[in-house]
Amino acid sequence: MLDNDQLLHIQKEAFPEMERRYRTRLINALSGFKSLNLLGTVSTEGVTNLSVLSSVVHLGANPALMGFIMRPVSVTRDSYNNIMATGYFTFNHVLESFYQNAHQASARYPSEVSEFSATDLTAVYSDRIKAPYVRESKVRIGLAFREQLNIEANNTILMVGEVVEIFCPEECLQEDGYLDIEQAGTVTVSGLDSYHQTQRLARLSYAKPDQTLEVIS
Amino acid sequence: MLDNDQLLHIQKEAFPEMERRYRTRLINALSGFKSLNLLGTVSTEGVTNLSVLSSVVHLGANPALMGFIMRPVSVTRDSYNNIMATGYFTFNHVLESFYQNAHQASARYPSEVSEFSATDLTAVYSDRIKAPYVRESKVRIGLAFREQLNIEANNTILMVGEVVEIFCPEECLQEDGYLDIEQAGTVTVSGLDSYHQTQRLARLSYAKPDQTLEVIS
Numbered sequence: 001m002l003d004n005d006q007l008l009h010i011q012k013e014a015f016p017e018m019e020r021r022y023r024t025r026l027i028n029a030l031s032g033f034k035s036l037n038l039l040g041t042v043s044t045e046g047v048t049n050l051s052v053l054s055s056v057v058h059l060g061a062n063p064a065l066m067g068f069i070m071r072p073v074s075v076t077r078d079s080y081n082n083i084m085a086t087g088y089f090t091f092n093h094v095l096e097s098f099y100q101n102a103h104q105a106s107a108r109y110p111s112e113v114s115e116f117s118a119t120d121l122t123a124v125y126s127d128r129i130k131a132p133y134v135r136e137s138k139v140r141i142g143l144a145f146r147e148q149l150n151i152e153a154n155n156t157i158l159m160v161g162e163v164v165e166i167f168c169p170e171e172c173l174q175e176d177g178y179l180d181i182e183q184a185g186t187v188t189v190s191g192l193d194s195y196h197q198t199q200r201l202a203r204l205s206y207a208k209p210d211q212t213l214e215v216i217s
Numbered sequence: 218m219l220d221n222d223q224l225l226h227i228q229k230e231a232f233p234e235m236e237r238r239y240r241t242r243l244i245n246a247l248s249g250f251k252s253l254n255l256l257g258t259v260s261t262e263g264v265t266n267l268s269v270l271s272s273v274v275h276l277g278a279n280p281a282l283m284g285f286i287m288r289p290v291s292v293t294r295d296s297y298n299n300i301m302a303t304g305y306f307t308f309n310h311v312l313e314s315f316y317q318n319a320h321q322a323s324a325r326y327p328s329e330v331s332e333f334s335a336t337d338l339t340a341v342y343s344d345r346i347k348a349p350y351v352r353e354s355k356v357r358i359g360l361a362f363r364e365q366l367n368i369e370a371n372n373t374i375l376m377v378g379e380v381v382e383i384f385c386p387e388e389c390l391q392e393d394g395y396l397d398i399e400q401a402g403t404v405t406v407s408g409l410d411s412y413h414q415t416q417r418l419a420r421l422s423y424a425k426p427d428q429t430l431e432v433i434s
Binding site: 002003004005006007008009010011012015018019020021022023024025026027028029030031032033034035036037054055056057058059060061062063064065066067069071091093096099100103104105106107108109113118124126128135138139140141146147149150151152153154156158160162163164165166167168169170173176177178179180181182186187188190191192193194195196197198199200201202203204205206207208209211213216 | 220273284317320325326335375381382385386390393397403407415423425433
């Protein structure tokens with residue numbers, strides 16, 4: 001049914017009628033373009049693990065907090081157990097140069113298989129974080145686990161971590177603190193499987209009432 | 218300090234030393250490219266409100282749940298009060314055609330001023346949702362409030378809503394359920410103020426161990 005603006009109008013009563021994967025694709029695209037990170041963890045036995053995350057979200061700058069959504073009974077369960085055991089995890093931006101490897105990391109490998117070797121990505125470590133970074137990524141964040149919140153509506157979990165350290169290309173860090181992730185090659189994802197590079201429209205000045213916006217060069 | 222991969226290494230002990238806005242810009246860029254939505258709400262007195270959100274996140278497809286992060290004592294407080302009073306809110310994708318208007322909506326207008334009129338955007342309503350949609354947006358989602366979770370680490374809130382209805386361009390909905398938000402003109406944001414259009418690299422087939430990925434055309 002089209003509305004006055006000639007848009008398709010889909011109501012929730014239609015959702016149960018949809019084929020399962022059709023519904024999953026549609027609903028996954030609704031939030032907009034999503035961040036794309038590889039979650040790096042390691043088990044107490046030393047088996048490294050990578051999971052693809054499109055739900056990483058900024059929570060606050062002071063303290064520096066970030067979160068992500070986890071489904072406990074899914075491919076991310078190894079990651080969850082590792083975070084609980086070690087207290088640490090890493091986010092690694094997915095770049096255009098290896099986005100297909102990152103997508104492959106979403107396959108359901110057995111627990112004893114490291115997604116690093118399965119997807120031809122390289123684990124590197126810092127002194128501070130008991131979790132592997134992805135060498136191929138140029139924007140890497142090491143976090144310490146802080147808290148988890150259970151979302152009752154569907155039994156997913158918001159995992160919260162505090163940023164302990166950042167690795168990034170020096171030339172991407174601008175004078176005012178903005179990190180140019182487009183220049184770093186970071187990609188974005190929409191829905192379950194659509195990968196996109198970006199092209200900057202503009203940076204805009206801080207908005208105030210009755211003041212015209214300016215483009216930050 | 219540069220590490221073995223010639224990356225800048227920033228440790229958390231440096232954060233308190235940074236100028237406040239510098240730190241805010243840096244930390245806000247870490248999550249990657251972010252979704253960009255206008256949050257539409259209305260007060261019981263009928264005053265409409267728009268807030269810019271870069272934290273909308275997919276929570277689940279069945280039931281269809283989405284969330285966003287809210288700071289209670291900020292420009293989004295009017296939105297919070299409206300959602301609590303009405304039980305409803307809308308997400309409206311920001312398109313390239315009006316991203317500057319959307320950025321302007323982040324200015325701190327007094328409660329009695331509607332951001333719609335202040336930013337030259339148009340409120341439209343459906344029969345089901347007690348909250349305004351943005352007519353200029355072509356991907357609009359109406360949600361019913363479900364729950365809120367308090368993040369103790371910094372006193373922000375994860376707001377959870379259930380999708381009640383969707384408006385989208387018919388030509389953007391593909392046969393397999395994927396909604397082509399790039400074709401719809403949806404933009405993405407990085408950091409606090411950098412807006413980006415996108416260019417699709419590929420859609421990739423469902424990943425399985427020991428199976429080669431294919432590009433979905």
